[in-house]
Amino acid sequence: MSTSDGPLSGRHIVLGVTGSIACYKALDITSQLVQAGAVVDIAMTASATKFVTPLTFRSLTAREPYVDMWHPHGEFGEAHVELARRADLMLIAPATASAMARLAHGLADDFVSLTALATEAPLLLAPAMDSQMWSHAATQFNRALLEERGAQFIGPAEGRLASGRTGAGRLVEPRAIVDEVRARLGRERGDLRGRTIIVSAGGTREAIDPVRFVGNHSSGKMGRAIAEAARDRGASVVLVTTVAGDAPSAVRVVSVDSADDMSAAIHERVGKADALIMAAAVADYRPADAAQQKIKRGEVGDISIDLVENEDIIAGVSEPNLVKVAFAAETQDLIANAQKKLASKGAKLIVANDVTATDAGFGTDTNRITILDTDGGREDVPLMTKYECAMRILDRVAELLPRAD
Numbered sequence: 001m002s003t004s005d006g007p008l009s010g011r012h013i014v015l016g017v018t019g020s021i022a023c024y025k026a027l028d029i030t031s032q033l034v035q036a037g038a039v040v041d042i043a044m045t046a047s048a049t050k051f052v053t054p055l056t057f058r059s060l061t062a063r064e065p066y067v068d069m070w071h072p073h074g075e076f077g078e079a080h081v082e083l084a085r086r087a088d089l090m091l092i093a094p095a096t097a098s099a100m101a102r103l104a105h106g107l108a109d110d111f112v113s114l115t116a117l118a119t120e121a122p123l124l125l126a127p128a129m130d131s132q133m134w135s136h137a138a139t140q141f142n143r144a145l146l147e148e149r150g151a152q153f154i155g156p157a158e159g160r161l162a163s164g165r166t167g168a169g170r171l172v173e174p175r176a177i178v179d180e181v182r183a184r185l186g187r188e189r190g191d192l193r194g195r196t197i198i199v200s201a202g203g204t205r206e207a208i209d210p211v212r213f214v215g216n217h218s219s220g221k222m223g224r225a226i227a228e229a230a231r232d233r234g235a236s237v238v239l240v241t242t243v244a245g246d247a248p249s250a251v252r253v254v255s256v257d258s259a260d261d262m263s264a265a266i267h268e269r270v271g272k273a274d275a276l277i278m279a280a281a282v283a284d285y286r287p288a289d290a291a292q293q294k295i296k297r298g299e300v301g302d303i304s305i306d307l308v309e310n311e312d313i314i315a316g317v318s319e320p321n322l323v324k325v326a327f328a329a330e331t332q333d334l335i336a337n338a339q340k341k342l343a344s345k346g347a348k349l350i351v352a353n354d355v356t357a358t359d360a361g362f363g364t365d366t367n368r369i370t371i372l373d374t375d376g377g378r379e380d381v382p383l384m385t386k387y388e389c390a391m392r393i394l395d396r397v398a399e400l401l402p403r404a405d
């Protein structure tokens with residue numbers, strides 16, 4: 001994917017950097033925002049420049065950082081006002097205790113607080129400081145005041161701090177901060193804002209005994225990409241997955257193991273959903289009786305396992321107005337099999353993929369899919385990233401959702 005069509009393409013983000021030991025992570029955040037296609041302007045406090053240089057940010061953004069409000073910036077007369085006006089979102093990461101205090105009380109004596117006061121864009125703060133500073137009554141008072149005014153906090157996380165202490169105060173990991181930025185921008189103006197979408201992902205594991213299972217090769221990457229894309233378009237996403245460790249941030253994750261678990265998790269939540277996208281590879285069969293203890297070699301000789309059919313989860317969900325999207329992973333007669341499934345599952349769409357291809361299907365970062373609909377329509381989507389495929393699927397889902405008014 002080129003930067004021009006990344007998930008943040010066309011978005012202008014002002015990243016405020018204040019003087020914390022975690023400033024070096026702001027470089028990673030900047031790089032990730034730029035790679036996601038955003039135009040990123042950096043505003044720095046004088047303290048921040050003691051930790052990292054404006055030059056490093058300039059190299060990453062190809063734009064001159066804003067540091068000294070008295071030094072005329074090449075581009076604008078009143079740089080902070082113009083910067084504040086152009087921002088789709090302002091992120092301050094890391095945010096020091098001192099910066100939080102200045103923002104809470106409306107001070108505007110450095111480029112970061114000045115721009116934050118002048119902007120009407122959503123303000124996200126990712127604090128980083130020692131745990132004592134974070135838990136101090138003054139900092140907590142400032143946090144509450146800022147939240148009351150609509151600022152959104154990301155973290156801080158718990159963990160080992162630069163001081164050697166362990167506690168709350170760590171900057172949230174750059175990937176999760178960037179995910180929050182994407183989610184927040186989606187909620188501001190994405191076409192799926194206000195919608196709830198359940199996505200299932202990964203291959204289910206059907207227990208043979210407490211240590212073994214019948215499984216499949218699904219990596220969960222397609223479902224993960226759909227969850228990410230739906231979040232970026234503003235949806236509230238519930239990701240029901242067997243690979244929760246790989247889940248994106250800013251989505252609700254429900255970790256499951258077997259087809260039965262997945263079914264229960266979906267049935268419990270589907271009443272409030274607008275769409276159900278079943279990208280998971282749900283086992284068609286499970287062992288009839290899972291052994292209570294580990295089956296040991298040599299004790300029983302050869303064994304055979306009786307399999308019983310699992311519930312067809314998507315076929316069993318029949319909420320009115322729910323847009324159901326099924327998946328068909330096939331090794332032969334792809335389209336004919338997918339068409340049969342579309343009818344039997346009561347889905348509005350089915351996404352077919354040939355899992356024998358080496359560049360598509362299980363485990364890859366790319367996919368080649370065909371989307372079939374109930375009117376006999378067929379859309380062949382050529383090889384592209386799973387995120388891009390997810391966007392194509394969601395374009396179709398968005399058309400099928402009843403109007404939101």
Ligand SMILES: Cc1cc2nc3c(=O)[nH]c(=O)nc-3n(C[C@H](O)[C@H](O)[C@H](O)COP(=O)(O)O)c2cc1C
Pocket residue numbers: 017018019020021022045046047048095096097098099110128129130133
């Ligand atoms: C080595 C060092 C590390 C610091 N790390 C932090 C930090 O992680 N968080 C914080 O709130 N302040 C930290 N401070 C204190 C701030 O840099 C100080 O309060 C400064 O005035 C903040 O300025 P600013 O908010 O304008 O960037 C640190 C100071 C030093 C000398």
